[in-house]
Every structure is written in structure tokens, then in C-alpha cells.
Amino acid sequence: MINRVILVGRLTRDPELRYTPSGIAVTRFNVAVNRNYTNQHGEREADFINIVTWRNLAENCANYLHKGSLVGIDGRLQTGKYENQEGRMVYTTDVVAEDVRFLEPKSRNPESSGNFSGSSYGGSSGNRNGNRNKPMDDPFADDGQPIDISDDDLPF
Known part of the structure; x- marks a missing residue:
């Protein structure tokens, strides 16, 4: 059996971090993902997908992502x-993310709202070349511009 989901999209709201009674971090957020085609008016429509992250990944997402952040998500459908309170059955569909890639460069402005480049483990720590503004493992450190990814660039 295969249950695999890969998404690239933007957060529609800030992530919500909570903790279970046993102290495990869980973060929920929504991602807007463009469809591959346009509607009758030439506009692209989007799907709004619920994402759930757990433990360290949940804390990193809550700390470094915000509304509008571009992310790549690898996970499974659940x-x-x-x-509900009215006695009606409510059905849910979520993507449980196992890896979240932060696809935009870290902002140069320290007063910005936490735009961070990195992956599920929190980003770049290797500053091997002695330049504080351009770590070797962060190819977007000096760019400061969002990444423009077209559907043709994606391998799936």
C-alpha cells in the first residue's frame, strides 16, 4: 500500500501550535495549492489543504512559518x-507532514515576521566559509526574493 502526498503551496494563515496532555507539540495550518489548469475566466483555482505536524517539526513550523510562507510538504493522507456538538458526524481529511521544506530565503530584515529558509529540522547551521551572511548550505541567503516555481519545474 502507498499513502504519499507531496505539495508545494503557501500558508493561508499562521500555524497554530498546541500541546497534547502528554506534552507533545502539534501544529496545524492550511496550505493553498494551485491547480494545474485555469477556469473559464483564465484564473487558476486553488485547493486549501489541512496540514498537521508533530513534535520538533511542529515547533519549527510554528516558530518560522507565517501566513504567505511558501513550503514544500512530504507526508501522508489521514x-x-x-x-460535533449538534450530534452530526463530521469527516476530516488532513495531510500529516513528515517533512516540511521552507522554500523562501530568510529575510534580511530582522524585524520581519519569521521568514526562514530551511527544512523540517530548522535550517542552516553550517557557516563553514566564514561569511555570516552566506552559509554554504543556504543557496538563497543573499537573494531576498521568493522562489518562482512553475508547475513545469516540479518532478511530479
């Missing part, structure tokens, strides 16, 4: 159901 469905569930519960009964």
Missing part, C-alpha cells in the same frame, strides 16, 4: 471523523 482521514477521521467525530461527532
Whole structure:
């Protein structure tokens, strides 16, 4: 059996970090992902997908992502159901992210709202070349511009 989801999109709101009663971090956020085609008016439509992250990944997402952040997500689809307060059954579909890649460069402005380049483990720590502004493992450190990814550039 295969259950694999790969997405590239932008957060529609800031992530919400919570903790389970046993102290495990869980973060929820939504990602808007453009569809591959345009509608009758020539506009691209988007799907709004619920994302769930756990533990260290959840804390990193809550600390470094914000509304509008461009992310790449690798995870699995999970469905569930519960009964709401009116007694109706509510069905849910979430992507449980196992890896979240922060696809925009870290902002040069220290007063910005936490735009961070890195991956699920929190980004670049290697400053091997002695230049504080351009770590070797962060090819976007001096760019300061969002990455323009077209559907043709993606391998899937």
C-alpha cells in the first residue's frame, strides 16, 4: 500500500501550535495549492489543504512559518471523523507532514515576521566559509526574493 502526498503551496494563515496532555507539540495550518489548469475566466483555482505536524517539526513550523510562507510538504493522507456538538458526524481529511521544506530565503530584515529558509529540522547551521551572511548550505541567503516555481519545474 502507498499513502504519499507531496505539495508545494503557501500558508493561508499562521500555524497554530498546541500541546497534547502528554506534552507533545502539534501544529496545524492550511496550505493553498494551485491547480494545474485555469477556469473559464483564465484564473487558476486553488485547493486549501489541512496540514498537521508533530513534535520538533511542529515547533519549527510554528516558530518560522507565517501566513504567505511558501513550503514544500512530504507526508501522508489521514482521514477521521467525530461527532460535533449538534450530534452530526463530521469527516476530516488532513495531510500529516513528515517533512516540511521552507522554500523562501530568510529575510534580511530582522524585524520581519519569521521568514526562514530551511527544512523540517530548522535550517542552516553550517557557516563553514566564514561569511555570516552566506552559509554554504543556504543557496538563497543573499537573494531576498521568493522562489518562482512553475508547475513545469516540479518532478511530479
